[in-house]
Amino acid sequence: MxxxxxxxxxxxxxxxxxxxxxxxxxxxxxxxxxxxxxxxxxxxxxxQIEGAYIVKTSSPIKANEEVDTVGTEIVVGKGSAYDLYLTREIKHASLLRAASSQAVVDDFMLGKGNVAAGVKQQLESDAKRYEGLRMLPGRFMVxxxxxxxxxxxxxxxxxxxxxxxxxxxxxxxxxxxxxxxxxxxxxxxxxx
Structure with missing residues (x-):
């Protein structure tokens, strides 16, 4: 049929x-x-794809393990897999939700948060659109x-x-x- x-x-x-x-x-x-x-x-x-973080080149954050601290604001795409994961896992940082995964880095570059989280490929693509960004090494989730x-x-x-x-x-x-x-x-x- x-x-x-x-x-x-x-x-x-x-x-x-x-x-x-x-x-x-x-x-x-x-x-x-x-x-x-x-x-x-x-x-x-x-x-399988990876969830990763991106920061501004001036950020003191150098590793994924440094992200979950008081005062850190992570921009995530509302309802995305990494939003759901970080909602469960983050204990000290705050999550700021962008309207979509595609809007995360745009919101971040407009001054929202001090770390952006997303699918590694999306972040790498966004990093080519803006200057002054760097990926944190590795991944925070699969x-x-x-x-x-x-x-x-x-x-x-x-x-x-x-x-x-x-x-x-x-x-x-x-x-x-x-x-x-x-x-x-x-x-x-x-x-x-």
Whole structure:
């Protein structure tokens, strides 16, 4: 049986997750997160990307371990995987939420916060648009991307099993790695 497919882009991960939870869409390609797991069932991850920090070159902060201190304000994309992660993990710094992941560095350069957090590739791209920025070495988290299905959907377990098998086959066959190479995707790797 063939079904029509409609790809619907969203500006933020938060909006995508809301749409799948409300039943407006059938599945999402999104980062796995325990908060989202209350409403979403995930396939195994197909790719991994990294969450990283960027600071102004004048910043005294030199390492990821120095970020979670009183007085540090971290700009994050509202509802993103790294927002959810940092909300759980940050104990002393404050989080300032930008409207989207794409707006993080723009807000940061307009004077919001003293550290920007995001997907490493996005931050590296943004660093080319502005002068006076530097990436902190390493990463503060690994982001596992997967397909998510709403748990409210009838027989979601069977759908998840089917899609999990498809993801496993696509990874094992080399399709995911070849697709990333063909589309020149840098900084991501096929998930284990």
């Amino acid at each position: 063939q079904l029509p497919v409609e790809l619907i882009p969203f500006k933020t991960a938060d909006a995508t997750v809301d749409a799948v939870k409300s039943g407006d869409i059938d599945l999402v390609f999104v980062a796995i997160d325990p908060v989202r797991s209350a409403d979403i069932s995930y396939t195994p991850a197909y790719i 982001i596992n991307q997967a397909i998510g299905i709403p748990k409210a959907r009838p027989n979601y377990e069977a759908t998840n099993t089917y899609l999990s098998n498809v993801i496993s086959e696509l990874k094992q066959s080399g399709f995911v790695a070849e697709s990333m190479k063909r589309h020149n995707i840098q900084g991501a790797k096929v998930a284990d």
